[in-house]
Amino acid sequence: MSPQRTLWVGYEAGGERATVEVGGPGSKVLLLGSRASELAALAAVASKEAGARTVIFDLDGYISNRLSGLFDTFDYRSFLYDAFRLEEPEAWHSQMAAAAYAVALDLSVEEEAIVNSAMQVVASEGSLLSPVALHDVIGKVEGFRGFHLDRLSGRIGTLKHFDAVDDQSFSRLAKGNVIVDFHRASYPLAGELALALFVAKVLAHTRSNSDHDLFFLLTEAHRLFRSSPRPLHQDRLLSALVGSHSTVAFGTDQPASLSPRLLDSCPVILFSNDAMSFVDPNGKPPLPGSCILEDRRRPSRFDVYPRLIVTKTGEYVAARASRFPNPGLTGAILEVVGSYPLSTPESVVNFLSAEFLTSDVVSALDSLQRQGALVLEPKETGSGPRCSA
16 A cells, blocks of 8 residues: 655645645546646646656657656657556456557447457467457457457557557656657557556556555546447446545546546546536635635645746657567568568568557667678669568
């Protein structure tokens, strides 16, 4: 269970410091309203000052663009490859990964059941929990045929070209003081699915290591935990996250789009006046320039003038080349080059990107060329050099 800490968030109307206790049971915090991004940055700094191991999953890039000089900031692709790896216990992690696909893709109950069954197959084979591995086995799951399977296969197929860098492991996240930036994703769904898989991996990591002394902060929470007019899936990921012993803060400037379950599950809420109708329609509006801090555990509610956070930016942590050579990928490259005499590096990458991560193929090609196992020669016709094994 996470230890209790006191976060200094601002000042009360009378000039006293306004603080909130986090840690222990019920440590889920909601940051609502048009100032949610500002409040999320404040929560990040306050948690670091309180000595918490803070991990920020930044979907909109607000915190990354303002606090990268205070936290080690990584592009999400640095951890994505490790997010695909199974964590002990395997069966539980694969179930959370299936829930991650369900919540990111808004899958129906039937489609979630197909993904869950396919994930068990992937886990039993020891494969990565990536869209590529899932797409390869989804049509082989016993007991599922027809419309739902065909539609799901097509949707998973559009995600096969995830770009990742095999650079960082989740053990780095466990050290805290980290921002993971998702706003640079090539398209919104890529960032949302990556975030969902990160949450699943973190839950599995904290479960297997019994490490709950972390403060997690998620921005743009409505993009992952959406409000839906009808239940599409079982919300296993949200249930596991809310039920974890770690302290978790959720920020969103669109409370109308947020899942009502999340609104009801967070006992501590810090919100600006435009979110009053979602928290308490008949409540007293906050004073001009202030926000309201409500703690349902006591209960208490009072006006807070948030602290001003000084912006400090820095460079992102540079990603390194892949640390783990893949014999299967190396063999596939040599086989393709040997079978197609006119192949080029670009054609090899395009051919193998359906089976392997694009960055891994590029890294393996460079490694083989440096070792002299792959030679690039000019072609008489066409563009690009010809590969010879």
